[in-house]
Amino acid sequence: MTARLDGLISSLLGSTAKNIRKIFAKLRDDKNELGELKRVVNSLIQNIDELSSDSILIAATNHHELLDPAIWRRFSKVITLEKPQTEEVGRLLELYLSNYHNSIVDNAKRMEQLELALKGFSHSDVKTTINNAIKEAIIKRKAVLNSCDVLKEIYFHQYHNIENEDQFIRFLLKYGATHREINEGMDIPLRKIQSISKEIKEE
16 A cells, blocks of 8 residues: 555544554644644554464654654664665765666776765665666766766765866865876866866875
């Protein structure tokens, strides 16, 4: 069953509780919530308790801190998925980059630099970033995806836009993008790239 929030919450008293079968619930004592949503949490707890003993209920959330503690007590097993470590990021890169011809996977140094650039990203963030880089390469009809293409998407994922071009160039250089890749892929003058690269070496 898929529970859609827009079809679940009702302004009619008690209607929301009737719609509940599977939902993520907030704290009952949340002072910012409406009374109807508090009743939703109670209804969810009751519905879970009424499940037959041969039923299996699986739930997932990105906001465990918002769940009512009573919800947690209804599950016999709680699994936390941590953000991927460096080695796992490498495997994810190999998996997602296999969907497009690239100059990254067979280059150990480039893989290592991308792993560092993706530090702190979730599994989903890594997938989204790589997929965005591939989509961009397809749109631009690039035959080969390079690390600069991926680094651009990593930067955009973190900062959402390029407010400071110098900072952007520094980021690309830090994680191994070549002057040529930046120049051709980002349409940034080679002279500016060389100037910033020189500044970094002198620091």
